Amino acid sequence: MADFSLTLNEDQLQIQSWVHEFAAEVIRPAAHEWDEREEFPWPVVQEAAKNGLYGIDFLMNAISDNSGLTLPVAVEEIFWGDAGIGMAIMGTALAAAGISGNGTPEQVMEWVPQCYGTPDDVKLGAFCVSEPDAGSDVSSLRTRAVYDQATDEWVLNGTKAWITNGGIADVHVVVAAVDPELKGRGQASFIVPPNTKGLSQGQKYKKHGIRASHTAEVVLDDVRIPGSLLLGGKEKLDAKLARAKERGHSGGQPAMATFEATRPTVGAQALGVARAAYEYALEYAKERHAFGKPIIMNQAIAFKLANMAVEIDASRLLIWRAAWLARNGGFKNGEGSMSKYKASETAVRVTEDAIQILGGYGYTREYPVERWHRDAKIHTIFEGTSEIQQLVIARAISGLRIE
Numbered sequence: 514m515a516d517f518s519l520t521l522n523e524d525q526l527q528i529q530s531w532v533h534e535f536a537a538e539v540i541r542p543a544a545h546e547w548d549e550r551e552e553f554p555w556p557v558v559q560e561a562a563k564n565g566l567y568g569i570d571f572l573m574n575a576i577s578d579n580s581g582l583t584l585p586v587a588v589e590e591i592f593w594g595d596a597g598i599g600m601a602i603m604g605t606a607l608a609a610a611g612i613s614g615n616g617t618p619e620q621v622m623e624w625v626p627q628c629y630g631t632p633d634d635v636k637l638g639a640f641c642v643s644e645p646d647a648g649s650d651v652s653s654l655r656t657r658a659v660y661d662q663a664t665d666e667w668v669l670n671g672t673k674a675w676i677t678n679g680g681i682a683d684v685h686v687v688v689a690a691v692d693p694e695l696k697g698r699g700q701a702s703f704i705v706p707p708n709t710k711g712l713s714q715g716q717k718y719k720k721h722g723i724r725a726s727h728t729a730e731v732v733l734d735d736v737r738i739p740g741s742l743l744l745g746g747k748e749k750l751d752a753k754l755a756r757a758k759e760r761g762h763s764g765g766q767p768a769m770a771t772f773e774a775t776r777p778t779v780g781a782q783a784l785g786v787a788r789a790a791y792e793y794a795l796e797y798a799k800e801r802h803a804f805g806k807p808i809i810m811n812q813a814i815a816f817k818l819a820n821m822a823v824e825i826d827a828s829r830l831l832i833w834r835a836a837w838l839a840r841n842g843g844f845k846n847g848e849g850s851m852s853k854y855k856a857s858e859t860a861v862r863v864t865e866d867a868i869q870i871l872g873g874y875g876y877t878r879e880y881p882v883e884r885w886h887r888d889a890k891i892h893t894i895f896e897g898t899s900e901i902q903q904l905v906i907a908r909a910i911s912g913l914r915i916e
């Protein structure tokens with residue numbers, strides 16, 4: 514167990530400064546172009562892979578840190594550069610987390626590297642849970658997985674909605690209902706390997722923000738995969754289903770477990786966006802003159818900046834605590850949700866205030882703050898909406914099944 518400390522160690526400081534440099538020199542200069550193009554920024558992700566920022570080594574380095582802080586520190590810097598490109602770089606980590614959280618050690622060793630490929634041949638992963646009629650309510654998934662005993666294959670059918678890297682990924686991790694009557698307890702996760710027949714991309718969504726990140730439907734039409742691609746294996750699944758039938762509980766739901774562990778990281782994403790907007794607005798307020806003085810000399814503007822600074826620091830403290838707890842003893846009062854909730858709401862507020870501080874300029878695409886505002890909003894929606902975070906916290910602090 515590592516001690517909780519607000520002082521980053523040498524390794525962490527080095528990673529922070531290296532990632533910041535990449536974000537400042539490569540990610541941020543490309544942000545406007547890829548936001549306008551609304552396309553996956555392949556050249557930037559390839560450069561990230563060549564620099565060691567996208568890939569299995571970076572992920573392993575970040576997650577082998579016992580303090581838990583390396584990942585949020587790095588992610589804050591990436592998203593300070595740009596959230597759309599940041600999601601293009603980080604989207605695969607969700608698939609990797611789905612595999613690591615539910616797979617056997619052999620499955621993790623085989624498939625997590627395949628999600629990333631190599632710097633010369635970059636691959637992507639996608640984590641497919643949400644459906645048109647099941648977003649927050651992940652217990653209602655309609656995608657079905659049926660076991661074909663004769664061929665030892667699983668057959669997947671259904672449509673997944675809002676999937677980051679959906680259809681352009683090489684490895685799709687799909688959560689499906691094996692026994693729909695058991696709702697969330699009757700679900701399992703599967704790996705769909707590259708070029709599997711029956712998996713196709715549906716509509717690609719045109720979005721409000723993070724437009725460089727690819728988000729699309731994934732259609733599964735009689736997708737057949739070998740029995741070995743059920744994450745965790747059949748024996749474990751059969752035991753879980755039997756327990757769920759007999760005693761009414763099963764020891765967790767795969768998708769929820771993935772989201773719980775990744776929430777502080779999503780908070781760090783939002784934090785990076787908020788900090789970008791705050792820094793920009795602070796400099797602007799010192800330089801922009803109105804009525805013969807810098808606008809920051811008005812308390813109305815200076816106090817707004819003061820509040821932005823407070824909220825950003827408060828968010829970071831909650832994120833670091835949650836990231837540390839995730840690695841050292843686990844959450845007790847919904848701390849993972851607290852960190853994601855606080856940081857994402859902060860990012861929306863801070864980026865809106867940044868537009869206000871830039872006035873008319875802030876509202877145009879000539880300046881980055883309107884993009885940061887659009888990008889910030891996704892964080893109150895994906896990986897559990899703000900209302901779902903409040904629900905998790907309310908249940909944790911009360912011990913009651915609040916609806």
Ligand SMILES: Cc1cc2nc3c(=O)[nH]c(=O)nc-3n(C[C@H](O)[C@H](O)[C@H](O)COP(=O)(O)OP(=O)(O)OC[C@H]3O[C@@H](n4cnc5c(N)ncnc54)[C@H](O)[C@@H]3O)c2cc1C
Nearest residue numbers: 640641642643648649675676677728894895896897898900
């Ligand atoms: C850009 C983007 C990328 C995404 N990437 C992925 C991905 O890679 N993989 C994936 O599986 N999913 C992904 N998602 C899906 C995302 O996780 C869902 O959109 C999200 O969980 C919300 O689900 P929903 O859209 O169906 O909203 P709904 O669940 O329909 O919610 C609508 C509203 O009702 C509220 N609400 C619902 N239930 C309750 C309740 N019990 N109490 C109070 N309020 C409630 C919600 O908070 C929200 O305000 C992505 C979404 C987007 C937009």
